[in-house]
Amino acid sequence: MADTHSLELLVQALRCLPGVGVKSAQRMAFHLLQHDREGALRLSQALQHACSSVKHCTMCHTFTENDICPTCEDPRRDRGLLCVVETPADQAAMERTGAYKGLYFVLMGKLSPLDGVGPREIGLQKLFERIDATEQGERVVREVILATNFTAEGETTAHVIAQGLKTRGVNVTRLARGVPVGSELEYVDLGTIAHALVDRR
């Protein structure tokens, strides 16, 4: 396909998508041009529109088209609870449970020194400022729920945040580790069972 300049540019541009290499990009370009030009144009417009209109909520850092996202603006939410998650997708998962009625802080990433992602990149300073905010002399946030992922990097991120909050006198909790709903003990990994045993209630 090397003869066609704009096709070559499209293949290169598609490689900016995560997990897409040369072969996949060629397959995508071929599919779009041969079978779905309408979809390609729709994607082009959606990209442009999203890039120009999506920014970060000044309160919680999640994606929004306004200054403050609808979740942060919702007056029915408990402002004393602050749930810290890694991404908007994690936030959406929390929301789907319907079990949480507090507010969020979305890190938009996780600590990963090898990738050059430090406390500054995930906005920890802003998180601490938000937690320190007071209203009529009293701290607004009563409890910080650390809901970063249970991966090595997520755990590190949670640990660093917990350390930073130690001296602040705010209640810090972490999502419970344990046996997933619907699973049989025989097939659950040992680390999970050990955690579930320690945290039994």
Added chain:
Amino acid sequence: MADTHSLELLVQALRCLPGVGVKSAQRMAFHLLQHDREGALRLSQALQHACSSVKHCTMCHTFTENDICPTCEDPRRDRGLLCVVETPADQAAMERTGAYKGLYFVLMGKLSPLDGVGPREIGLQKLFERIDATEQGERVVREVILATNFTAEGETTAHVIAQGLKTRGVNVTRLARGVPVGSELEYVDLGTIAHALVDRR
């Protein structure tokens, strides 16, 4: 991420890419908006540009920005040889070998009745017309090389084309089936060895 309309539209639009489901689309949208807006805008422009400028070569059906692609226009190529391939990517693979100096006909697909792809969709009529073309009373194409893939659908396509050419008095060949270069017999599948044995020379 459901609160943000243009983000939701972007996730939906990304699903037009082959092999991309909801989760991948969300991951892509998140990556682009958080880490690579420049790439997203470049992709948006590349899509628009490719859709407006890439069309099909009137001779061989491959993608090109002109009426006739550079390969078909090349006067050094042997017009008596016509290689039939499924996609521009297959054509590019043939070209990279440097072993072929004839022209191409790109089907832009393969026969697949279950997906609604019949002889008309892959332009068989046009292929036959091209093979029947004469110059000063003589047929231009001496030999048709069937280089569709060696999958069930590719073999079927080759078979159908070969049947259509049976009565035309043109030489029809198929790429040789045999043991791949650099492989050990022990690890080659039996069908391939059987073919290599039958076609030994």
